Amino acid sequence: MSTQEAVTASILVIGDEILSGRTKDKNIGYIAEYLTAIGVDVAEVRVVPDIEDEIVAALNALRARYTYVFTTGGIGPTHDDITADAVAKAFGVEISVNAQARAMLLERIPEADLNEARLRMARIPHGAALVANKISKAPGFWIGNVIVMAGVPSIMQAMLDEVAPQLKTGQVMLSETVRADAKEGDVGGPLGEIAKAHPGVSIGSYPFADELGRPNTNLVVRAREPALLAAAMADVQAMLAARKAG
Template sequence: MGKAGQDGVVTAAILVIGDEILSGRTKDKNIGYIAEYLTAIGVDLREVRVVADVEDDIVDALNALRHRYTYVFTTGGIGPTHDDITADSVAKAFGVPIDFDPRAVALLQQRFKGPDLNEARMRMTRIPHGAELVTNKVSLAPGFWIGNVIVMAGVPNIMQAMLDEVGPKLKTGKQMLSESIRADAREGDIGTELGELAKAHPDASFGSYPFFDDKSGPNTNIVVRSRDPQKLAAARAAVETMLREVKARLKAQAQSN
């Protein structure tokens, strides 16, 4: 299974597989869900890639990601059709054979009887050698977990069921805490000062997110993040002090004009 880094941080990447995502025919609904799920349990999502149904592209992306992060979650490409090549690509990346897995066959036999378990559906029972199954209560067709790679369906409700299955088994790090502060100032008015705060508080991260308020016009939300509650509180206090100083300066400039 995956390993946490020396600093105790557990990292992850998502590899989205499918021509339909790249063509725009299907709108991805999994990335945001997985990101929120991982954040809540203390796993840092660091990268997302989207690749077509091309074996070499999947293998290259998977090998790059699995050597860099604690976990890699893939979505898509494990259905019954000819272009569902994720399982074969994962087997190739790990250099292991792939074949019909009796455990997976038994699961599908619960749903499909006799001739209904046809050649196409049997494709969903092909699992790389050495992988553990990731079951789901929705369709019974399994995903799998090999090394630090967790292979899940692309259909959102099935993917969510699979994520619920693997979630309790994941290594987790210290959860990232965050607080949001409404700046009541434009992003350009606080950009320099926010950069200075980031340098002064290296154990916290600062993000600015502009938005438009119908009453006050251009505005900004500042989000402060840290794994240490005390450092988070100190960073928030520093932001609030900075905002008071900026507003006082802007007010003085307005009065002088």
């Protein structure tokens, strides 16, 4: 469902292993790029430990501020997988084994092996809708504006594919990139003036080392309206051309 209003999102990454550096997050960039492409603006990212009160506080802050909150991590079978309990607490609802979620687990796990630890993956807050998981079958869930997904990248991606068609989306952000062939500090002043002259347009500069190892800069212009993007881009290119000529 598309709307002209901005649709916003936050990402809440849950897990001590992310904060310790033991596990390198691969989900934030993927989710942000995916959502941007369909017209959902990621406005904030937080990483919290496996502490229930920390998760609850972050959830309540984020879900009040943004259209959607996407969480990753903490819905596995171990004792420190407490995301589902924290979400239930944040929403003030009960949590118990969900019959449909249990049936999903049985598509992959023999009933004889469905022990107490594995059954934790079927515990769902009351009132939540399940998010199917074609990879390992253990579902995520969606309650209110909070979408709870696994931390394993391939499973998270499958869950995101499941929920994406149901998301409210806004106008897609358009962007163009131009290589400045200049140091970031050399174009910072005029770039700021161009940004002031084009409200509704976002202009960013991103330094890099070019193929000869010299400092260079990519300039990225973003806007939702093609005409606004074209006008700002024309001024950026004119500024770069004048700098090279002068």
